Amino acid sequence: MKAVCYYGKEDVRVETVPDPEILNPRDAIVRVTATAICGSDLHIYGGYIPTMLKGDVLGHEFMGEVVEVGPETRRLKVGDRVVVPFTIACGQCYFCKEQLWSLCDNSNPNAWVAEKLYGYSGSGLFGYSHMYGGYAGGQAEYVRVPFADVGPLPVPDSLRDEQVLFLSDIFPTGFMAAENCQIKPGDTVAVWGCGPVGQFAIQSAFLLGAERVIAIDRFPERLALASSFSRAEVLDYSRVDVPQALREMTGGEGPDACIDAVGLESHGTTLDAWYDRAKTSMYLATDRPHALRQAITACRKGGTVSIPGVYGGWLDKFPLGAAFAKGLTLKMGQTHMHRYMPRLLDHIERGDIDPSFIITHRVALDDAPEMYRTFRQKQDSCIKVVMKPGVETRATA
Amino acid sequence: MATAVVAYGLSRRSLSGAALAAAAAPLAYRGVTGAWPGFSTRASDTRVALAGHRGIHVREAIRLEVPVEFAYGFWRRLENLPRFMTHLQAVTDLGDGRSHWVADGPGGSAFAWDADIINDIENKLIGWRSIAGSDIATAGSVRFSPARQGRSTQVSVNLQYAAPGGRAARLLAFAFGHDPAHMIREDLRRVKQLLEAGEIARAAKGAEA
Numbered sequence: 001m002k003a004v005c006y007y008g009k010e011d012v013r014v015e016t017v018p019d020p021e022i023l024n025p026r027d028a029i030v031r032v033t034a035t036a037i038c039g040s041d042l043h044i045y046g047g048y049i050p051t052m053l054k055g056d057v058l059g060h061e062f063m064g065e066v067v068e069v070g071p072e073t074r075r076l077k078v079g080d081r082v083v084v085p086f087t088i089a090c091g092q093c094y095f096c097k098e099q100l101w102s103l104c105d106n107s108n109p110n111a112w113v114a115e116k117l118y119g120y121s122g123s124g125l126f127g128y129s130h131m132y133g134g135y136a137g138g139q140a141e142y143v144r145v146p147f148a149d150v151g152p153l154p155v156p157d158s159l160r161d162e163q164v165l166f167l168s169d170i171f172p173t174g175f176m177a178a179e180n181c182q183i184k185p186g187d188t189v190a191v192w193g194c195g196p197v198g199q200f201a202i203q204s205a206f207l208l209g210a211e212r213v214i215a216i217d218r219f220p221e222r223l224a225l226a227s228s229f230s231r232a233e234v235l236d237y238s239r240v241d242v243p244q245a246l247r248e249m250t251g252g253e254g255p256d257a258c259i260d261a262v263g264l265e266s267h268g269t270t271l272d273a274w275y276d277r278a279k280t281s282m283y284l285a286t287d288r289p290h291a292l293r294q295a296i297t298a299c300r301k302g303g304t305v306s307i308p309g310v311y312g313g314w315l316d317k318f319p320l321g322a323a324f325a326k327g328l329t330l331k332m333g334q335t336h337m338h339r340y341m342p343r344l345l346d347h348i349e350r351g352d353i354d355p356s357f358i359i360t361h362r363v364a365l366d367d368a369p370e371m372y373r374t375f376r377q378k379q380d381s382c383i384k385v386v387m388k389p390g391v392e393t394r395a396t397a
Numbered sequence: 398m399a400t401a402v403v404a405y406g407l408s409r410r411s412l413s414g415a416a417l418a419a420a421a422a423p424l425a426y427r428g429v430t431g432a433w434p435g436f437s438t439r440a441s442d443t444r445v446a447l448a449g450h451r452g453i454h455v456r457e458a459i460r461l462e463v464p465v466e467f468a469y470g471f472w473r474r475l476e477n478l479p480r481f482m483t484h485l486q487a488v489t490d491l492g493d494g495r496s497h498w499v500a501d502g503p504g505g506s507a508f509a510w511d512a513d514i515i516n517d518i519e520n521k522l523i524g525w526r527s528i529a530g531s532d533i534a535t536a537g538s539v540r541f542s543p544a545r546q547g548r549s550t551q552v553s554v555n556l557q558y559a560a561p562g563g564r565a566a567r568l569l570a571f572a573f574g575h576d577p578a579h580m581i582r583e584d585l586r587r588v589k590q591l592l593e594a595g596e597i598a599r600a601a602k603g604a605e606a
Binding site: 021023090092094097106108110112124147 | 598
């Protein structure tokens with residue numbers, strides 16, 4: 001089959017690889033009908049994620065049709081149309097039972113690697129390094145899905161692929177980011193980063209009762225989308241002093257909650273951002289937490305900082321003193337996908353939201369190398385790339 | 398750290414057999430097999446080989462989301478052990494508490510020993526040791542204690558290995574690699590996956606871990 005494979009920093013290729021097989025009794029094989037490139041795939045593309053190997057199949061946002069099931073798979077049937085969560089969960093361990101699905105104990109065969117780095121390991125992930133299990137990803141024609149009765153969510157035929165595909169990661173991720181803000185009616189939420197997760201965080205904050213959302217980015221098309229589609233007030237950090245602007249917009253109090261939807265590759269124009277760039281380029285630091293520093297500093301006293309953006313290592317110049325002094329709550333982590341998917345599918349079915357609003361590029365799987373470049377460079381107003389493995393001809397929309 | 402323990406254990410054994418025969422307090426051995434105070438243990442060369450701080454000691458624990466009866470019952474059927482202890486080829490229950498163990502050796506070979514269960518308290522403890530004259534002197538215990546109000550089981554493994562001669566030392570080094578604690582931890586992770594999720598996670602064909 002055809003698959004998008006990692007070959008090194010800024011080097012992905014479409015290769016022919018062996019078709020996946022049922023390996024465990026609770027597996028299923030899914031024929032992928034739609035898959036997307038995630039902002040967190042760009043962390044891999046940029047060489048920030050350790051334990052990636054040449055030839056690894058990428059991709060953790062995908063959906064498709066079940067074509068084969070293992071002997072212990074009972075709920076899912078061949079022919080079912082499903083969206084697959086990017087986190088792999090067994091459904092039986094302490095963490096799954098506690099609804100902490102992304103912390104599943106039993107889905108990462110290489111948990112010991114993550115344990116060396118983090119103390120304990122999170123769940124296995126599709127297409128996201130050997131530290132997270134080494135599972136082949138979904139930017140491919142077929143994919144093996146472990147614990148098929150637990151993760152994949154059947155979707156009704158009345159909804160198009162593009163409307164439900166983002167239930168695989170970014171919609172629940174944006175939603176959990178907003179839920180973590182513990183929003184009360186009348187609250188103001190500030191969101192750093194207006195990429196796909198930021199856009200869904202903005203939408204979700206309003207769904208959960210926020211009165212105002214202030215969105216921060218520097219790309220005009222992203223700010224425009226946040227403003228026009230999601231009714232957010234927007235700040236271009238390349239033009240305004242963000243902390244100062246937030247103070248003014250909130251009567252000197254600061255936002256009730258701040259969401260860092262940027263993560264470890266944050267850009268910035270202030271001194272600390274250049275310091276991060278210099279240190280990471282010399283391998284003296286692992287992450288560039290400029291947005292997170294700003295979110296912590298800007299947040300009002302007693303507020304919440306919610307972090308859906310991915311971090312991987314040890315953060316430098318982390319303003320824990322400010323977080324402590326203001327009594328902030330920090331909430332973070334990989335999304336507990338299974339907790340949110342059915343509820344968000346309801347929102348889509350009821351017409352509260354059509355997640356396809358973020359798609360800017362619709363292409364064939366063969367276009368992946370070019371699209372990774374385009375997405376990383378933010379060229380061509382690229383916000384979200386959807387690839388259709390069944391489609392042979394280029395059909396850029 | 399664990400590598401250092403192996404190196405230490407092996408170097409101790411290479412000194413001489415006489416060193417192994419030296420008398421030492423059997424406290425560590427008693428702790429390993431889980432023998433209750435007053436439990437009568439027969440003197441044997443296993444006991445001597447593992448006396449004091451000789452050999453390799455591994456202590457690891459894991460919590461399983463199954464009731465204690467289930468965990469104990471699974472473990473007590475010794476035939477189940479190779480399902481998650483990948484260095485074992487087979488364990489056969491010979492009856493009367495005796496069992497026959499076959500493990501992977503170097504170059505695709507295998508080596509074997511017999512063991513006796515010397516302590517068996519239902520839903521609490523299984524303790525064993527290899528019989529006199531085995532290539533490998535081994536003793537161990539697995540304790541089962543209820544956790545989280547009985548919904549979970551805490552399993553604590555205590556293992557001790559020693560090999561009195563050159564060949565056995567090589568087998569031992571092979572069987573436990575460079576890091577016996579790591580190997581036991583991975584065994585425990587696999588039993589957790591097996592008992593909770595019903596299968597052992599793997600990402601690729603042929604890969605068990």
